Amino acid sequence: MFNPRPTVRYVAIAGHAPCVVVDDFLLDPRALVAQAAAAQARFAVDPANYYPGPELDLGRETALRLDEFFIQHIRRALGAQRTISVVARLALATLSPPELHPLQRLCHRDCTDLAPGTGAAAAVVYLFDDARMGGTSFYRPTQGSEHTVRVLRAAHAGIASDAHAGGYLSASNADFEQLCTIPAQFNRAIFYDGEIFHAAQIEDAALLHPDPARGRLTMNGFFRLRKRSA
Template identity: 85%
Template sequence: MFNPRPTVRYVAIPGHAPCAVVDDFLLDPHALVARAVADQARFAVDPANYYPGPELDLGRDTALRLDEFFIQHIRRALGAQRTISVAARLALATLAPLELHPLQRLCHRDCAELAPGTGAAAAVVYLFDDARLGGTSFYRPTQGLEATARVLREAHAGIAPDAHAPGYLAASNAHFEQLCTIPAQFNRAIFYDGAIFHAARIDHPTLLDADPARGRLTMNGFFRFRKRSA
């Protein structure tokens, strides 16, 4: 399913582990797109994770294969020793800017509180041809922990973080500084520390489409792991 001889390059993220970038990730990416099209009716919105569109779980077999790739090629760079859990799903960003919940207008992290000695990582595979649909940007808070937590709590409660920013986050704002952006490219995968604030870089939301063959379709992976001893 995945390239057995990948070329992995690393993009530095100031203050964090680097982002691993793998082009030509899937051996047959068009087959996964075709699966998304065939199973479009099974995609569903999960309000618990605030993804701006419907998702489809890819099952345990795909998740375990993704974990095998992570173990063989990625985990050392992200400080992982042993995987605790892994999940994989297809996702399709569809919401128009004015439909976004305030929390969806901010960057986010892919982990809640982690137990000592554990970490989290995430993966995104871009499955669309039009790079204008957007890659992924990484951020750091511009304020202290409590001020940042307050902004996130207010957004979760439905209070807009910035009255002048009703759409997708695509640049620095008063609360978060954009550190770098990984451009989208068909069949490109990125792996990164799930504790880093990040957001899809959607500069052209009018291009979003509910059809998996034309829209911002991605394969997303999520890992929990035991950290490697120092």
């Protein structure tokens, strides 16, 4: 399923572990796009994770194969010793700016309530041809931890600040500084520390489409891990 001889490169993220970029990630990416299109009716929105569109779980076998790739090629760069749990999903961003919840107008982290010595990592595989639908950007808070917590709590409660009144976050603002952007490319995978604030770099939401064969389709992986001792 995954390229057994990948070319791996690293993009620095100031103050954090690098983003690991792997091009030509899947051996047959078009087959996965076709699978997504055939299963479009089974995609569903999960309100618990605030993804801006429907998702489809890819099952345990795919998740374990993704974890095998992570263990062999990625984990050392992200400071992981072993994987505690992993899931893999297809995801399709579809919401227009007026439909976004305030949390979906912010960057976010893929972790909550991490126990000491544990961490999180994530993967995104771009499965669309039109790179204008956007890659992934990484951010850092600019106003200190207490202010950031207040901003996130207000957004969770459905309150949007003036700084986040527009659509998808795609540039620095008063609360978050954009550190770098990884452009989308068909069959490109990125792996990154889930504790880094990040957001899909969607600058033109009019390009989004509900058809998996035409829209911003991605394969997303989420890892809980035991961190390597210093």
